[in-house]
Every structure is written in structure tokens, then in C-alpha cells.
Amino acid sequence: MLTDELCPHCAMTTTTKRAKKTKLGYATFFCPHCQRTFNERTGTPFNYLEFPTDIVLLAIVWRLRYKLSLRDIAEMFLARGFPFTHEAIRDWEARFAPLMADHLRARRRGQAGKSWHVDGTYLKVHGK
Ligand SMILES: [Zn+2]
Structure with missing residues (x-):
């Protein structure tokens, strides 16, 4: 499924939503351009926090x-x-x-x- 979620690694806007969620339930995405995955908190100060x-x-x-x-x-x-x-x-x-x-x-x-x-x-x- 294509989304308009911005890839935090390469800034491409054509990314796809993955079925998998993070342990805390955040949506994860795949960027076909740089072949990397990210989630809703990647690139924010809240990434890697153990709690929501x-x-x-x-x-x-x-x-x-x-x-x-x-x-x-x-x-x-x-x-x-x-x-x-x-x-x-x-x-x-x-x-x-x-x-x-x-x-x-x-x-x-x-x-x-x-x-x-x-x-x-x-x-x-x-x-x-
Ligand atoms: Zn990317």
C-alpha cells in the first residue's frame, strides 16, 4: 500500500506501509528508493523510547x-x-x-x- 509518509532517510515520499508494527504498535514503512524501513517515530526525539x-x-x-x-x-x-x-x-x-x-x-x-x-x-x- 502506497502512503505519503516521508522517508526520514532519503526524503522520498513514495513509501509503502508494512503489515508489521513496532513492539509498541507504531506503524512501519518501507522506502523502495533507499530500501530502508522506518516507523512513525524514526527521526523524532522519541525514537527508541521504551514506552509510547x-x-x-x-x-x-x-x-x-x-x-x-x-x-x-x-x-x-x-x-x-x-x-x-x-x-x-x-x-x-x-x-x-x-x-x-x-x-x-x-x-x-x-x-x-x-x-x-x-x-x-x-x-x-x-x-x-
Ligand atoms: Zn528512503
Whole structure:
């Protein structure tokens, strides 16, 4: 099936969707031009994260918005079946909170990308 998904390796736009998904359920694609595969997170700062992007961003939002401790957040997500450590949240916060702040500033200037959206408790990432 042809898609209009851009190949992050060679920027060709004629790529095909593969039946296979990543372990976390992200769609994967094949580029006939450079013969490489990629998934929805390839080329984003969220690639290789062990947990879904929306879960990681939600942990950071709750941390920043509700001033919860790293251990509180870890406990809340563990209860929902996401066993990450408080050290992981500290690491994500350091890596992604600045990106989120930039993104929110861009939104306020009316230059929002449509790729993700944060309103405090609800997150949408690449349509997920
Ligand atoms: Zn390619």
C-alpha cells in the first residue's frame, strides 16, 4: 500500500506501509528508493523510547502541572501498567520538557505544527 509518509532517510515520499508494527504498535514503512524501513517515530526525539510517546509526554505534563514528585509519577503509571522508574522520568523531563516549552511557545505565536498538541491533561501525538 502506497502512503505519503516521508522517508526520514532519503526524503522520498513514495513509501509503502508494512503489515508489521513496532513492539509498541507504531506503524512501519518501507522506502523502495533507499530500501530502508522506518516507523512513525524514526527521526523524532522519541525514537527508541521504551514506552509510547503519549505516555512519556503525559508523565512530564503531570510532573510540571501538578508538581508531583518523580516517585509519585512512577507509582501512578505503574498502577496503569507502565513500569518505569523515577530516574527514567527525571531523564525524560530533562530531554523533553524544553522541547515541549518550545512547542507551546510556537503554538502561542500561531505557528503550531499539527503533529502534537498539549493541553495539560490530554495529549495527541502523531494522531495517537
Ligand atoms: Zn528512503
